Amino acid sequence: MSGHAGLSRAPDSVTEAVHLVLTLSCPDRAGIIRTVSSFLFDHGANVVESQQYGDRRTGTFFMRVQFEAIGETPLEAAALRRDFTRVAEAFGMTWRLTDTRTRHRVLILVSKFGHCLNDLLYRASIGALDVDVVAVVSNHPDLRHFAEQRDVPFHHIPVTAGTKPAAERQLLDLVEELDVDLVVLARYMQILSEDLCKQWEGRAINIHHSMLPSFKGARPYHQAYDRGVKVVGATAHYVTSDLDEGPIIEQEVARVDHSMSAEQVAALGRDTECLALARAVRWHTSNRVLLDGGRTVVFR
Numbered sequence: 001m002s003g004h005a006g007l008s009r010a011p012d013s014v015t016e017a018v019h020l021v022l023t024l025s026c027p028d029r030a031g032i033i034r035t036v037s038s039f040l041f042d043h044g045a046n047v048v049e050s051q052q053y054g055d056r057r058t059g060t061f062f063m064r065v066q067f068e069a070i071g072e073t074p075l076e077a078a079a080l081r082r083d084f085t086r087v088a089e090a091f092g093m094t095w096r097l098t099d100t101r102t103r104h105r106v107l108i109l110v111s112k113f114g115h116c117l118n119d120l121l122y123r124a125s126i127g128a129l130d131v132d133v134v135a136v137v138s139n140h141p142d143l144r145h146f147a148e149q150r151d152v153p154f155h156h157i158p159v160t161a162g163t164k165p166a167a168e169r170q171l172l173d174l175v176e177e178l179d180v181d182l183v184v185l186a187r188y189m190q191i192l193s194e195d196l197c198k199q200w201e202g203r204a205i206n207i208h209h210s211m212l213p214s215f216k217g218a219r220p221y222h223q224a225y226d227r228g229v230k231v232v233g234a235t236a237h238y239v240t241s242d243l244d245e246g247p248i249i250e251q252e253v254a255r256v257d258h259s260m261s262a263e264q265v266a267a268l269g270r271d272t273e274c275l276a277l278a279r280a281v282r283w284h285t286s287n288r289v290l291l292d293g294g295r296t297v298v299f300r
Protein backbone atom coordinates (compact mmCIF):
# COMPACT_ATOMS: atom_id res chain seq x y z
CA MET A 1 0.00 0.00 0.00
CA SER A 2 1.74 3.20 -1.11
CA GLY A 3 1.81 5.48 1.90
CA HIS A 4 3.99 8.41 0.83
CA ALA A 5 2.56 11.91 0.75
CA GLY A 6 2.86 12.33 -2.96
CA LEU A 7 1.49 11.04 -6.23
CA SER A 8 0.86 7.34 -5.80
CA ARG A 9 1.25 6.46 -9.47
CA ALA A 10 2.18 8.24 -12.71
CA PRO A 11 -1.10 9.09 -14.50
CA ASP A 12 -1.72 7.07 -17.65
CA SER A 13 -2.98 9.92 -19.79
CA VAL A 14 -1.59 13.33 -20.60
CA THR A 15 -4.67 14.51 -22.48
CA GLU A 16 -6.90 15.14 -19.42
CA ALA A 17 -6.76 18.54 -17.70
CA VAL A 18 -3.97 18.25 -15.16
CA HIS A 19 -5.60 19.05 -11.85
CA LEU A 20 -3.55 18.78 -8.72
CA VAL A 21 -5.14 18.68 -5.28
CA LEU A 22 -3.49 20.07 -2.17
CA THR A 23 -5.03 19.10 1.16
CA LEU A 24 -3.70 20.40 4.45
CA SER A 25 -4.44 20.79 8.14
CA CYS A 26 -2.56 22.89 10.70
CA PRO A 27 -3.01 25.03 13.78
CA ASP A 28 -5.33 27.87 12.75
CA ARG A 29 -3.82 31.36 12.37
CA ALA A 30 -4.27 34.39 10.13
CA GLY A 31 -2.69 34.36 6.66
CA ILE A 32 -2.91 30.67 5.72
CA ILE A 33 -5.26 31.13 2.76
CA ARG A 34 -3.28 34.15 1.51
CA THR A 35 0.00 32.26 1.78
CA VAL A 36 -1.32 29.15 -0.02
CA SER A 37 -3.04 31.12 -2.80
CA SER A 38 0.04 33.33 -3.34
CA PHE A 39 2.24 30.21 -3.44
CA LEU A 40 0.05 28.65 -6.11
CA PHE A 41 -0.12 31.83 -8.18
CA ASP A 42 3.68 32.24 -7.99
CA HIS A 43 4.02 28.64 -9.26
CA GLY A 44 1.79 29.22 -12.28
CA ALA A 45 -1.33 27.57 -10.87
CA ASN A 46 -4.94 28.65 -11.29
CA VAL A 47 -7.30 27.60 -8.47
CA VAL A 48 -10.45 25.85 -9.76
CA GLU A 49 -11.91 24.83 -6.37
CA SER A 50 -11.06 25.85 -2.83
CA GLN A 51 -12.70 24.91 0.47
CA GLN A 52 -11.58 25.54 4.00
CA TYR A 53 -12.84 25.09 7.55
CA GLY A 54 -11.56 26.31 10.91
CA ASP A 55 -12.52 23.99 13.76
CA ARG A 56 -13.07 26.32 16.71
CA ARG A 57 -13.26 23.27 18.98
CA THR A 58 -9.69 22.17 18.32
CA GLY A 59 -8.17 25.34 16.77
CA THR A 60 -7.33 23.33 13.65
CA PHE A 61 -7.58 24.70 10.11
CA PHE A 62 -8.41 22.48 7.13
CA MET A 63 -8.09 23.29 3.44
CA ARG A 64 -8.57 21.56 0.09
CA VAL A 65 -7.43 23.38 -3.08
CA GLN A 66 -7.79 21.96 -6.58
CA PHE A 67 -5.78 23.77 -9.24
CA GLU A 68 -4.56 23.65 -12.84
CA ALA A 69 -1.77 25.24 -14.81
CA ILE A 70 -2.20 28.81 -16.02
CA GLY A 71 -1.62 28.66 -19.82
CA GLU A 72 0.41 25.96 -21.55
CA THR A 73 3.26 25.46 -19.09
CA PRO A 74 2.52 22.19 -17.24
CA LEU A 75 2.64 22.08 -13.45
CA GLU A 76 5.65 20.30 -11.98
CA ALA A 77 4.36 18.28 -9.00
CA ALA A 78 7.88 17.49 -7.80
CA ALA A 79 8.87 21.17 -7.81
CA LEU A 80 5.61 22.16 -6.14
CA ARG A 81 6.17 19.52 -3.47
CA ARG A 82 9.77 20.62 -2.89
CA ASP A 83 8.86 24.31 -2.60
CA PHE A 84 5.68 23.77 -0.56
CA THR A 85 7.63 21.83 2.06
CA ARG A 86 9.05 25.14 3.31
CA VAL A 87 5.54 26.66 3.59
CA ALA A 88 4.21 23.56 5.34
CA GLU A 89 7.04 23.57 7.87
CA ALA A 90 6.47 27.26 8.65
CA PHE A 91 2.79 26.60 9.48
CA GLY A 92 3.17 23.12 11.00
CA MET A 93 1.01 21.62 8.26
CA THR A 94 0.10 18.00 7.65
CA TRP A 95 -0.37 17.98 3.86
CA ARG A 96 -0.74 15.89 0.75
CA LEU A 97 -0.40 16.77 -2.95
CA THR A 98 -2.14 14.43 -5.42
CA ASP A 99 -3.10 14.32 -9.09
CA THR A 100 -6.78 13.87 -9.95
CA ARG A 101 -5.78 11.64 -12.88
CA THR A 102 -4.23 9.08 -10.52
CA ARG A 103 -6.75 6.31 -9.89
CA HIS A 104 -6.91 4.66 -6.50
CA ARG A 105 -6.34 0.90 -6.46
CA VAL A 106 -9.10 -0.60 -4.31
CA LEU A 107 -9.41 -4.01 -2.68
CA ILE A 108 -12.90 -4.97 -1.49
CA LEU A 109 -13.40 -7.31 1.49
CA VAL A 110 -16.71 -9.18 1.70
CA SER A 111 -18.30 -12.09 3.53
CA LYS A 112 -21.77 -13.36 2.47
CA PHE A 113 -23.83 -10.20 1.81
CA GLY A 114 -23.13 -8.99 -1.72
CA HIS A 115 -25.27 -5.84 -2.11
CA CYS A 116 -22.49 -3.35 -1.35
CA LEU A 117 -19.94 -5.31 -3.39
CA ASN A 118 -22.29 -5.45 -6.36
CA ASP A 119 -23.07 -1.74 -6.07
CA LEU A 120 -19.39 -0.75 -5.90
CA LEU A 121 -18.43 -3.01 -8.83
CA TYR A 122 -21.27 -1.60 -10.94
CA ARG A 123 -20.41 2.01 -10.12
CA ALA A 124 -16.73 1.35 -10.91
CA SER A 125 -17.67 -0.39 -14.20
CA ILE A 126 -19.61 2.65 -15.47
CA GLY A 127 -17.10 5.21 -14.20
CA ALA A 128 -19.36 6.52 -11.45
CA LEU A 129 -16.51 5.61 -9.13
CA ASP A 130 -13.15 6.62 -10.63
CA VAL A 131 -11.26 3.70 -9.06
CA ASP A 132 -9.62 0.43 -10.12
CA VAL A 133 -10.99 -2.52 -8.15
CA VAL A 134 -7.92 -4.77 -8.24
CA ALA A 135 -9.29 -7.64 -6.14
CA VAL A 136 -12.19 -8.94 -4.10
CA VAL A 137 -11.26 -10.98 -1.02
CA SER A 138 -13.73 -12.99 1.02
CA ASN A 139 -13.69 -15.40 3.95
CA HIS A 140 -16.45 -17.30 2.11
CA PRO A 141 -16.66 -18.59 -1.52
CA ASP A 142 -20.28 -17.46 -2.06
CA LEU A 143 -19.66 -14.17 -3.91
CA ARG A 144 -16.98 -15.31 -6.35
CA HIS A 145 -19.32 -14.90 -9.34
CA PHE A 146 -20.06 -11.24 -8.47
CA ALA A 147 -16.36 -10.43 -8.92
CA GLU A 148 -15.47 -12.74 -11.79
CA GLN A 149 -18.43 -11.69 -13.94
CA ARG A 150 -16.85 -8.23 -13.86
CA ASP A 151 -13.35 -9.63 -14.50
CA VAL A 152 -12.15 -8.80 -11.01
CA PRO A 153 -9.87 -11.42 -9.37
CA PHE A 154 -11.53 -13.17 -6.41
CA HIS A 155 -9.45 -14.52 -3.51
CA HIS A 156 -11.03 -16.86 -0.96
CA ILE A 157 -9.17 -16.50 2.35
CA PRO A 158 -11.12 -18.52 4.95
CA VAL A 159 -10.92 -17.28 8.56
CA THR A 160 -11.37 -19.19 11.80
CA ALA A 161 -10.32 -18.20 15.31
CA GLY A 162 -7.25 -20.40 14.90
CA THR A 163 -6.30 -19.22 11.41
CA LYS A 164 -7.02 -15.48 11.73
CA PRO A 165 -3.31 -14.43 12.11
CA ALA A 166 -2.27 -16.44 9.04
CA ALA A 167 -5.29 -15.17 7.08
CA GLU A 168 -4.41 -11.56 7.94
CA ARG A 169 -0.80 -12.18 6.82
CA GLN A 170 -2.15 -13.45 3.49
CA LEU A 171 -4.33 -10.35 3.22
CA LEU A 172 -1.46 -8.00 4.04
CA ASP A 173 0.78 -9.68 1.44
CA LEU A 174 -1.93 -9.33 -1.20
CA VAL A 175 -2.44 -5.64 -0.42
CA GLU A 176 1.32 -5.02 -0.77
CA GLU A 177 1.63 -7.15 -3.92
CA LEU A 178 -1.25 -5.33 -5.62
CA ASP A 179 -0.10 -1.88 -4.43
CA VAL A 180 -3.54 -1.24 -2.94
CA ASP A 181 -4.38 2.34 -1.91
CA LEU A 182 -7.74 1.69 -0.23
CA VAL A 183 -9.34 -1.36 1.45
CA VAL A 184 -13.15 -1.32 1.55
CA LEU A 185 -14.96 -3.59 4.04
CA ALA A 186 -18.26 -4.15 2.23
CA ARG A 187 -20.06 -6.13 4.96
CA TYR A 188 -16.89 -8.07 5.83
CA MET A 189 -17.82 -9.88 9.03
CA GLN A 190 -14.41 -10.34 10.59
CA ILE A 191 -12.91 -8.05 13.22
CA LEU A 192 -9.49 -6.82 12.01
CA SER A 193 -6.59 -7.05 14.46
CA GLU A 194 -5.10 -3.97 16.08
CA ASP A 195 -1.95 -4.43 14.00
CA LEU A 196 -3.86 -4.51 10.74
CA CYS A 197 -5.86 -1.43 11.74
CA LYS A 198 -2.61 0.43 12.50
CA GLN A 199 -1.10 -0.54 9.12
CA TRP A 200 -4.27 0.53 7.30
CA GLU A 201 -4.98 3.66 9.36
CA GLY A 202 -6.91 6.16 7.25
CA ARG A 203 -6.96 3.74 4.28
CA ALA A 204 -9.65 1.21 5.27
CA ILE A 205 -13.36 2.08 5.15
CA ASN A 206 -16.13 -0.05 6.69
CA ILE A 207 -19.89 0.10 6.21
CA HIS A 208 -21.82 -0.50 9.41
CA HIS A 209 -25.50 -1.21 8.95
CA SER A 210 -26.84 1.25 11.51
CA MET A 211 -26.74 5.00 12.21
CA LEU A 212 -23.77 4.93 14.58
CA PRO A 213 -23.42 5.38 17.47
CA SER A 214 -26.77 3.59 17.70
CA PHE A 215 -26.92 -0.19 17.39
CA LYS A 216 -23.21 -1.05 17.39
CA GLY A 217 -22.06 -4.65 17.05
CA ALA A 218 -23.95 -7.57 15.60
CA ARG A 219 -27.43 -7.67 13.97
CA PRO A 220 -28.10 -3.88 14.06
CA TYR A 221 -31.19 -4.11 11.80
CA HIS A 222 -32.83 -6.53 14.21
CA GLN A 223 -31.89 -4.30 17.13
CA ALA A 224 -33.43 -1.30 15.33
CA TYR A 225 -36.58 -3.21 14.36
CA ASP A 226 -37.11 -4.42 17.91
CA ARG A 227 -36.62 -0.83 19.14
CA GLY A 228 -39.36 0.42 16.78
CA VAL A 229 -37.20 3.01 15.01
CA LYS A 230 -38.77 5.39 12.46
CA VAL A 231 -35.58 5.69 10.40
CA VAL A 232 -33.11 2.98 9.51
CA GLY A 233 -29.65 3.77 8.23
CA ALA A 234 -25.99 3.01 7.64
CA THR A 235 -22.63 4.53 8.50
CA ALA A 236 -19.42 4.51 6.45
CA HIS A 237 -16.41 5.04 8.69
CA TYR A 238 -12.66 4.52 8.81
CA VAL A 239 -11.66 1.25 10.46
CA THR A 240 -9.93 1.44 13.83
CA SER A 241 -9.18 -1.19 16.44
CA ASP A 242 -12.21 0.06 18.41
CA LEU A 243 -15.04 -1.76 16.65
CA ASP A 244 -17.47 0.63 14.89
CA GLU A 245 -15.81 3.63 16.58
CA GLY A 246 -13.75 4.92 13.62
CA PRO A 247 -14.15 8.49 12.25
CA ILE A 248 -17.50 8.74 10.44
CA ILE A 249 -17.28 9.72 6.75
CA GLU A 250 -20.92 9.47 5.60
CA GLN A 251 -24.33 8.36 6.86
CA GLU A 252 -27.63 7.77 5.05
CA VAL A 253 -31.13 7.05 6.34
CA ALA A 254 -34.51 5.83 5.09
CA ARG A 255 -37.91 6.22 6.79
CA VAL A 256 -39.61 3.12 8.15
CA ASP A 257 -42.90 2.60 10.00
CA HIS A 258 -44.77 0.19 12.25
CA SER A 259 -46.34 -1.68 9.31
CA MET A 260 -43.03 -2.93 7.94
CA SER A 261 -41.56 -6.36 8.63
CA ALA A 262 -37.99 -6.88 9.84
CA GLU A 263 -37.00 -7.93 6.28
CA GLN A 264 -38.60 -4.82 4.76
CA VAL A 265 -36.66 -2.67 7.23
CA ALA A 266 -33.43 -4.53 6.39
CA ALA A 267 -34.09 -4.13 2.64
CA LEU A 268 -34.41 -0.35 3.04
CA GLY A 269 -31.30 -0.41 5.20
CA ARG A 270 -29.31 -2.19 2.51
CA ASP A 271 -30.07 0.65 0.09
CA THR A 272 -28.74 3.17 2.59
CA GLU A 273 -25.56 1.07 3.01
CA CYS A 274 -24.83 1.20 -0.72
CA LEU A 275 -25.37 4.97 -0.87
CA ALA A 276 -23.28 5.77 2.21
CA LEU A 277 -20.40 3.49 1.20
CA ALA A 278 -20.24 4.68 -2.43
CA ARG A 279 -20.17 8.32 -1.33
CA ALA A 280 -17.45 7.60 1.25
CA VAL A 281 -15.29 5.82 -1.36
CA ARG A 282 -15.85 8.62 -3.88
CA TRP A 283 -14.93 11.38 -1.42
CA HIS A 284 -11.93 9.48 -0.01
CA THR A 285 -10.52 8.76 -3.48
CA SER A 286 -11.04 12.40 -4.45
CA ASN A 287 -9.03 13.46 -1.40
CA ARG A 288 -12.05 15.26 0.05
CA VAL A 289 -11.92 13.64 3.50
CA LEU A 290 -9.56 14.99 6.16
CA LEU A 291 -9.16 13.50 9.63
CA ASP A 292 -10.05 15.82 12.50
CA GLY A 293 -9.16 13.72 15.53
CA GLY A 294 -11.98 11.19 15.94
CA ARG A 295 -14.08 13.06 13.38
CA THR A 296 -13.74 13.96 9.71
CA VAL A 297 -13.97 17.13 7.66
CA VAL A 298 -15.54 16.28 4.27
CA PHE A 299 -15.14 18.87 1.51
CA ARG A 300 -17.92 17.39 -0.67
Ligand SMILES: Nc1nc2c(c(=O)[nH]1)N[C@@H](CN(C=O)c1ccc(C(=O)N[C@@H](CCC(=O)O)C(=O)O)cc1)CN2
Pocket: 185, 188, 189, 190, 191, 192, 193, 194, 197, 206, 207, 208, 209, 217, 218, 238, 239, 240, 241, 242, 243, 244, 245, 246
Ligand atom coordinates in the same frame (compact mmCIF):
# COMPACT_ATOMS: atom_id res chain seq x y z
N1 LIG B 1 -11.01 -3.68 13.87
C1 LIG B 1 -12.19 -3.55 13.24
N2 LIG B 1 -12.64 -4.57 12.48
C2 LIG B 1 -13.85 -4.44 11.84
C3 LIG B 1 -14.63 -3.26 12.01
C4 LIG B 1 -14.10 -2.20 12.82
O1 LIG B 1 -14.73 -1.11 12.96
N3 LIG B 1 -12.88 -2.39 13.40
N4 LIG B 1 -15.90 -3.20 11.44
C5 LIG B 1 -16.46 -4.54 11.18
C6 LIG B 1 -17.84 -4.68 10.59
N5 LIG B 1 -18.75 -5.07 11.65
C7 LIG B 1 -19.79 -4.21 11.83
O2 LIG B 1 -19.98 -3.32 10.98
C8 LIG B 1 -18.58 -6.28 12.41
C9 LIG B 1 -18.09 -7.41 11.77
C10 LIG B 1 -17.90 -8.58 12.51
C11 LIG B 1 -18.21 -8.66 13.85
C12 LIG B 1 -17.97 -9.94 14.57
O3 LIG B 1 -18.39 -10.11 15.71
N6 LIG B 1 -17.23 -10.87 13.91
C13 LIG B 1 -16.81 -12.17 14.52
C14 LIG B 1 -16.96 -13.33 13.53
C15 LIG B 1 -18.36 -13.39 12.99
C16 LIG B 1 -18.43 -14.48 11.87
O4 LIG B 1 -17.49 -15.29 11.76
O5 LIG B 1 -19.45 -14.48 11.15
C17 LIG B 1 -15.31 -12.08 14.85
O6 LIG B 1 -14.55 -11.43 14.05
O7 LIG B 1 -14.91 -12.72 15.82
C18 LIG B 1 -18.74 -7.52 14.48
C19 LIG B 1 -18.92 -6.33 13.75
C20 LIG B 1 -15.50 -5.30 10.29
N7 LIG B 1 -14.30 -5.45 11.05
